[in-house]
Amino acid sequence: MDALEVIFTRRSIRKFTGEPVAPETIKTLLEAAMSAPTAAGVQPWRFIVVTDRAMLDAVPAVQPSASMILDAPLAILVCGDTTSETYGSYWVQDCSAAMQNLLLAARALGLGSCWCGIHSRPQREEGIRKLFKLPPEISPLGLAVIGHPAVPFTTKDRYDEAKIRHNVWS
């Protein structure tokens, strides 16, 4: 699928058919995520692939805006290993780039996805940390909820000239 079309038609999808995502597809999603750039090449990301129904169903109690996960067969928790980080808060940027690659790869493979934010909302972080038994040095960034879409992909033109300046701000 064309790269620009993927970028322009990736939208948050919140309805899924429930059909499982094949293991080789999950591997491609993770390969895409790990193809993102990272500051100084440290690749501080860690991933938890969640397919267990009870684990998926337990998420909304700690991340209330992730209720679409109840219909989804898959979620990937993107985390950062804070001990591998040499550049302060770059782990958030690195893991966000990985997350975006993951969402775009999902779209390219005909899958819908929704990025559910966790960092930095302390209550959500705490709940996710307990649910997934994260050690202290592993920090949850966000959860990609993924599945075969039960709604069509659409586009939305978010281009806004007012958000662009040239050469200097003022």
Next chain:
Amino acid sequence: MDALEVIFTRRSIRKFTGEPVAPETIKTLLEAAMSAPTAAGVQPWRFIVVTDRAMLDAVPAVQPSASMILDAPLAILVCGDTTSETYGSYWVQDCSAAMQNLLLAARALGLGSCWCGIHSRPQREEGIRKLFKLPPEISPLGLAVIGHPAVPFTTKDRYDEAKIRHNVWS
């Protein structure tokens, strides 16, 4: 160009031919950036398109690892409007997703790019803030240096099974 191929062959490019990037191409890059998801749809991003030679040449003095900009015809400074942000540090994630879209769109269009980090390294932030005359509420995230590549695109397999867990961390 195929989306997965773009994701897998996007690498940091640090040598450019100097050939200018066409205005319509710059617009496509910005459209791609603004197609990224943002928390609660707030789209806190702001962009400065830098094509002025003197401005480009002034960057390495404040961001020493951006020396490849001396050969590049274009840079796009990705910033966050911290006043538009309702969710604490989500602006970093939102702007990082926009940056990653921008880099992938560049690759899809045959352009090379390099993400030069600014946030959160206070000295770089300060220098970039002064150079681009940013107001206090505008925070620089990073600079995408962009141009026609003078080196071939390559791939690098960064897939690492050890960074993946299933259902719970432990």
